[in-house]
Amino acid sequence: MSYIEELKDRLEGMFSPEKSYFPRENLLSIRVSNSNVRGALAHLRDVEGFKHFVMLSCVDWLEDGKFELVYIVWHPEKKVTVMVKTLIDRDNAEFHSLHDMWRQLCTYEREIWEMYGVNFIGHPRLEPFILEDWKDMPPMRRDFDTLHYVNEHYEWREGREESYQPREYIGEVFDEWRKK
Amino acid sequence: MCTDNPGVWEYIANWARKHSIWVLAYGTGCGAIEMPPTMTSRYDAERFGLRGAATPRQADLLIVSGYLATKTLKRVIRTYEQMYDPKYVLALGSCTINGGMYWDSYNTIKKLDLYIPVDVYVAGCMPRPEAIIEGIIALQKRIEEGRAEGAKKYRENIEWYKKNQREVFGDEMLPDYTWNFEGGI
Amino acid sequence: MSKVVKIFHGPQHPGITGNMSVELDLIGETIVKAKTHVGYLHRAFEKLVERRTAMQAFTIVCRICVPEPDPNEENFARAIEDITGLEVPERAKWIRVLVLELSRLAAYHLWMGGQAGSTGLYTVPQWAVGYRDYILDLFEELTGGRVYHMYIIPGGVRRDLPQGFLDRVSEVMDLIESKLPEFDRLFFDNAVFKKRAIGTAVIDPETAIERGVVGPPLRACGIASDVRRDAPYEVYDKLDFDVITETGGDVYARALVRRREMEQSIKIIRQIIKYIPDGPYRTKIPYPMNWKLKAGETYVKTESARGEFGYYMVTDGSEYIRRMHVRGPAYVHGISLLEDMLEGAQLADVAMIMNSLGTCPPEIER
Numbered sequence: 269m270s271y272i273e274e275l276k277d278r279l280e281g282m283f284s285p286e287k288s289y290f291p292r293e294n295l296l297s298i299r300v301s302n303s304n305v306r307g308a309l310a311h312l313r314d315v316e317g318f319k320h321f322v323m324l325s326c327v328d329w330l331e332d333g334k335f336e337l338v339y340i341v342w343h344p345e346k347k348v349t350v351m352v353k354t355l356i357d358r359d360n361a362e363f364h365s366l367h368d369m370w371r372q373l374c375t376y377e378r379e380i381w382e383m384y385g386v387n388f389i390g391h392p393r394l395e396p397f398i399l400e401d402w403k404d405m406p407p408m409r410r411d412f413d414t415l416h417y418v419n420e421h422y423e424w425r426e427g428r429e430e431s432y433q434p435r436e437y438i439g440e441v442f443d444e445w446r447k448k
Numbered sequence: 449m450c451t452d453n454p455g456v457w458e459y460i461a462n463w464a465r466k467h468s469i470w471v472l473a474y475g476t477g478c479g480a481i482e483m484p485p486t487m488t489s490r491y492d493a494e495r496f497g498l499r500g501a502a503t504p505r506q507a508d509l510l511i512v513s514g515y516l517a518t519k520t521l522k523r524v525i526r527t528y529e530q531m532y533d534p535k536y537v538l539a540l541g542s543c544t545i546n547g548g549m550y551w552d553s554y555n556t557i558k559k560l561d562l563y564i565p566v567d568v569y570v571a572g573c574m575p576r577p578e579a580i581i582e583g584i585i586a587l588q589k590r591i592e593e594g595r596a597e598g599a600k601k602y603r604e605n606i607e608w609y610k611k612n613q614r615e616v617f618g619d620e621m622l623p624d625y626t627w628n629f630e631g632g633i
Numbered sequence: 634m635s636k637v638v639k640i641f642h643g644p645q646h647p648g649i650t651g652n653m654s655v656e657l658d659l660i661g662e663t664i665v666k667a668k669t670h671v672g673y674l675h676r677a678f679e680k681l682v683e684r685r686t687a688m689q690a691f692t693i694v695c696r697i698c699v700p701e702p703d704p705n706e707e708n709f710a711r712a713i714e715d716i717t718g719l720e721v722p723e724r725a726k727w728i729r730v731l732v733l734e735l736s737r738l739a740a741y742h743l744w745m746g747g748q749a750g751s752t753g754l755y756t757v758p759q760w761a762v763g764y765r766d767y768i769l770d771l772f773e774e775l776t777g778g779r780v781y782h783m784y785i786i787p788g789g790v791r792r793d794l795p796q797g798f799l800d801r802v803s804e805v806m807d808l809i810e811s812k813l814p815e816f817d818r819l820f821f822d823n824a825v826f827k828k829r830a831i832g833t834a835v836i837d838p839e840t841a842i843e844r845g846v847v848g849p850p851l852r853a854c855g856i857a858s859d860v861r862r863d864a865p866y867e868v869y870d871k872l873d874f875d876v877i878t879e880t881g882g883d884v885y886a887r888a889l890v891r892r893r894e895m896e897q898s899i900k901i902i903r904q905i906i907k908y909i910p911d912g913p914y915r916t917k918i919p920y921p922m923n924w925k926l927k928a929g930e931t932y933v934k935t936e937s938a939r940g941e942f943g944y945y946m947v948t949d950g951s952e953y954i955r956r957m958h959v960r961g962p963a964y965v966h967g968i969s970l971l972e973d974m975l976e977g978a979q980l981a982d983v984a985m986i987m988n989s990l991g992t993c994p995p996e997i998e999r
Contacts, residue, residue, distance in 0.1 A: 291931050292715055294864070319842050322932075325945050325958040338945065340932060344842070344856075347863050349932060372845050375968050398672040398998045399555070400519045401620045407554060407680065414680055415552045421615070422558045425546045474645050477674065478699050478995065481650060481780055484746065489763040520652065520673045523644060549693055552684065553677045574780055 272296055272348050275316065283308050297351040305354050306366060309339060312350060313369070318343045321369075324376040326384050330410040333358045335386060362387040383408040458594065465508070465534065466497075466591040469584070472507035472531075473500040476524060477514025479541045482574045491577035496584060504530040509587075512566075514574075515543035515556045518616055521563060525613065526622060528564050533599045536591075538583055539566045542573050549573070562612040565598035635660050644673055646984050648747030650699050651994030653967070655987075659980060667975040669968050671998050678999045679957055686952045687713055687787065688921050695781050697959055698996045701740040703733055704937040705959075706785040711866065712946040712957075713787040716929040724912040725789035726867045731802075731905050732775075732784060733867075733935075734898045738809065739768045740938035741895050744988070748888060749820055751984035752829060757820050764812060767805050774798065789915030799906045806899050813895065821892055830885040834974045834986045837882060845965045848940020849894070850990060853879050853886035860936035874901050884989040891938075925952050939963065939991035961996035968997070 276288060276296055288298040300308055312318040322340040329336060339352045356363055365388040367373045377388045378397045385406035388394065396402070405412055475483055486493050487500070501507040504527045516524060528537070539560050542548040547558035560566055567590060570583040590596040602609060614621055638659045644652035652673035658666040678697055682690045694709045695702035707729060714721060742765040749757035769779045774795060776782040784791050820826060836846065838854045851858055859876045861869045877893045879886040918924060928950040934943040940962025947956040967990065974986055 291929060295932060297930070321845050322943060323945065323958070323960045325956075327947050327956045340943075340945070344858060351932065370843070370845065371969055372965050375964065398675050400672060401618065403618075407677065410683075412680075414554045414677070414684070417554045418552055418558070421554075422547075423562060425559050475650070476652070478696055481699050484743075484758070484762045485766060485769075488759045490766050515676065517673060517675050519675070520644070523673075549696075550676050550681070553681055555675050555677055576779065 271346055275348070275350075279308070282311065294347065295349050295351070297353065299353040299355070302354055302356065302363070305337075305339070305352060306364070306369075308352050309341070309366065309369060312341055312352075316343070317345065318350060320344055321372065322349070324373060324380070326380045326386065326408075328358075328384065328408070328410045330358075335361055335384060337363065337380075337386075356386070361385060362389060364388070365390040367391060382406065385409070462591055462594060466588040468497040469509050469536075469587075470501040470507050471498055471509045471511055472504055472527070473502065474510070474524075474527065475513055476516060476520055477512075477541070477543065479513030479574050482577060482580065483511070483513060486577040486580050491581065493581060493584070496581070496588075498584065504528075505532065507531055508534070509536045509538060511538045511540060512544060512560060513540045515541075515548060515550055516560065517555050518557065521557055522617065522622060525564060534596070535599050536567045536587060536596050537564060537598055538587060539569045540572075540575060540580065540583075542571055545569060545571065557616065563609065563616075565601045565609075567596050567598050637665060642983055646751075646987060648751035648984055648988045649992060649994070650743075650747075653992065653994040653997070655971075655975070655983065657975070657980070657983070662980045664975050664978050664980065664983075667972045669972060671968070671994060673998075674995050675998045678959065682954055682957050684953070686922075687924060687926060687954060688918075690954065690957075691786055692783050695783055697999055698937070698942075698961060698993065700743050700993065701736055701938055702781055703736040703785065704935040704942045706783065707733060708933055708935050708942060708944040709957075710785050710787045711933045711935075712931055712944050713926070715931045715933060716946065716948055717787075717927050719788055719918070720916055721789055722913045722916060723910055725914050727905055727909045728790050728794065728914065729785055730867050730869070730872075731902065731909075732782070732790075734901050734905075735768055735771065735802075737938050738895060738898050739765050739772075741891055741898075742768075744891060744938065744991075745816065745820065748985070748988045749826075751988050752826055754820060754823065754826065757816070760812075760816070760819075764809060767808065771798075771802060771805060774801070786915075788918050789913075791915070793914045799909075802902065803906055806902055810896075810899055813892075817892075821888065827885060829982070829985070830888065830989075831881075831883060833884045833982055834978065834989065835881075835883045836974075841882075844970055846940075846970065847962050847965065848936070848991065849887050849890045850882075850940075850966065852877060853890045854882040855880045860934055860941050864934065866933075866935065872901055872904055884985060887989050923952065925950065926954070937962070939993065940966070959996070959999055961993070963991055963993045963997050966990045967992040967994070 272294065279298055280288060283300050283304045285298040285300045291297055318341040320342045322342050325338045327336045334355045335358055337354050337356065340349060342349050363386060365377055367377065377391055378394060380386050381388060381394050382397050382399060383406055485491055510528055512524065543550065544560040550556045568583050568587045570579055572579055587596065640657055640659065642655040642657055644654050654670045656668040656670065657664050681693060691706065691709055694705050697705050742761045746758035746761040772782060773779050775798065776784040836850060836854055838856055841851050841854045855878055857876045857878050862876055874897045877890050877897065879890050926948040928948055930947045932943060932945050934941050942962065943960045945958040946954065949955045971987065971990060971992065975983065978986060
């Protein structure tokens with residue numbers, strides 16, 4: 269058995285994930301409950317040797333009413349990647365901050381707070397990061413319609429309206445040319 | 449020159465102005481990647497009299513190279529108001545004309561002409577250095593004919609420009625000490 | 634009793650492609666505290682990609698990173714191929730590696746211009762940006778565009794190599810290799826640059842791994858870590874090249890790492906010219922306008938000139954991509970690590986330190 273398969277059995281025994289599989293070789297994906305995330309990451313970092321933290325991402329599952337937080341870590345010697353995932357509630361989104369484990373998590377959590385509206389308890393500096401004077405809902409949520417926002421706040425240039433529907437415009441010109 | 453009866457003095461002044469345009473060194477968007485090749489040894493723009501200027505008070509031309517996020521738009525308008533007359537604006541790329549490829553993005557502006565007056569547009573994504581130089585020659589021709597009047601247009605239609613800016617910024621409008629009129633804007 | 638002065642080191646920096654501002658607290662000329670502000674170039678790529686199908690999205694992905702667009706296209710294509718199981722022919726893989734290495738050489742030349750310009754040596758940008766134009770001419774002949782190529786697509790590459798292209802690549806490589814000793818004499822052995830760069834902004838190896846440093850700053854601390862060796866992609870496991878390390882961890886060591894990697898890139902390109910096979914250059918996608926992607930997720934990464942570039946992609950069975958998260962190397966280096974490196978530095982070194990860590994704001998805020 270290779271290292272990554274033994275690692276999967278060990279983690280299944282210790283943290284009882286809801287779902288674990290290999291999307292690709294050298295990549296393991298496990299989904300644990302909210303309270304097990306810190307334990308799993310601490311075990312991976314101190315005991316197994318996954319010292320390098322790659323990134324923290326967030327996926328919006330609007331149909332199920334949940335956000336999914338994804339923590340990705342990398343082992344520098346065995347060259348293996350592990351993704352630790354967890355589901356949190358969408359309407360009252362909050363999670364405890366893990367910035368004392370790795371310092372760069374400060375930046376990732378600040379961006380997810382701004383773009384999705386997830387409150388991280390214990391974070392030292394939750395302030396606007398990329399957007400300035402933004403008053404609408406957090407923009408990366410799936411129910412924020414960006415084209416509707418653009419049509420309300422900005423103005424288009426007049427003339428050339430036919431180029432917004434290129435297929436119909438090209439079809440009309442071609443039909444006229446063919447009739448000649 | 450911003451007068452209504454041009455004479456011999458304006459003719460000489462325009463000839464001197466078009467041969468020494470100083471560009472403010474500010475790269476605002478992804479179009480700034482074609483500015484170094486235009487200014488350095490291959491497509492040398494210094495033979496037309498262009499050189500970089502460090503501060504807005506010393507510059508004649510502001511090149512808006514590409515899209516503008518709303519955060520940068522505030523800084524660009526303030527920089528434009530700090531430049532001295534006569535001043536020109538060259539808009540580079542398709543994003544200044546109608547939004548370009550970020551046409552459905554909530555953070556970029558779609559039509560630059562609503563916020564500051566533009567003299568010359570150069571289309572493309574990105575325009576080649578030769579296209580940028582052709583835009584500069586078109587600007588030189590406009591200066592010689594006395595038609596590069598962006599600063600006068602901004603001063604005369606200031607309420608219209610400020611109304612458009614207020615729609616983007618809302619209540620956090622620019623402070624008016626760079627453009628102080630009696631009664632305020 | 635000296636008082637603390639607060640200044641804004643404004644959005645425009647000499648030598649960095651992009652806008653980012655740093656708020657500094659100074660006593661005299663030494664920096665006491667630094668705070669970064671980003672967000673001047675936000676275009677909301679991740680939201681735009683959710684409204685486009687896979688074949689519409691590859692045209693805008695290359696504009697995420699401005700000096701070096703090709704690793705973005707490569708990551709996007711490889712992520713889609715991982716999820717849907719598309720096979721790429723052998724010749725397409727060799728052509729992709731050729732494009733990536735040429736793009737890496739062009740980015741290193743632009744970096745050289747920026748690093749020297751921010752130190753005060755103004756001849757080097759004139760030379761470096763001029764020689765970079767020879768490589769951009771090759772790109773224009775191959776793909777049609779100088780900077781933004783849109784050439785690597787899911788399934789292969791867009792067109793085959795023109796006739797006689799490989800001879801022209803070989804000539805340009807000879808020219809660039811003959812100019813590297815002149816850059817040594819002018820820039821890398823310059824007494825002024827050495828005096829300013831040695832001992833500035835040192836990172837030690839344990840801090841580097843804890844803070845997630847990648848790329849040339851990590852290799853300059855003595856740790857041999859390179860994505861092309863650790864997780865080989867395309868045909869890098871068949872090519873012969875070295876992973877360059879230096880000890881010291883300061884600005885000068887990082888400059889030397891990048892200088893020696895330019896020679897490795899030229900070596901790789903010469904091997905490609907010799908060993909490239911024949912064959913098809915693209916796998917056709919069935920119904921490209923109506924392509925339903927299989928549900929799945931993956932994480933892929935590439936080695937760009939500044940470090941490890943990663944893409945996390947999730948699809949859900951419809952034609953649109955559910956989530957595409959881009960993580961560039963400047964996200965880790967440019968915000969919290971920069972604030973720590975600037976404490977105790979001199980005001981005149983701010984631009985030099987930002988350039989040596991590889992801060993590129995367009996990819997921090999996408």
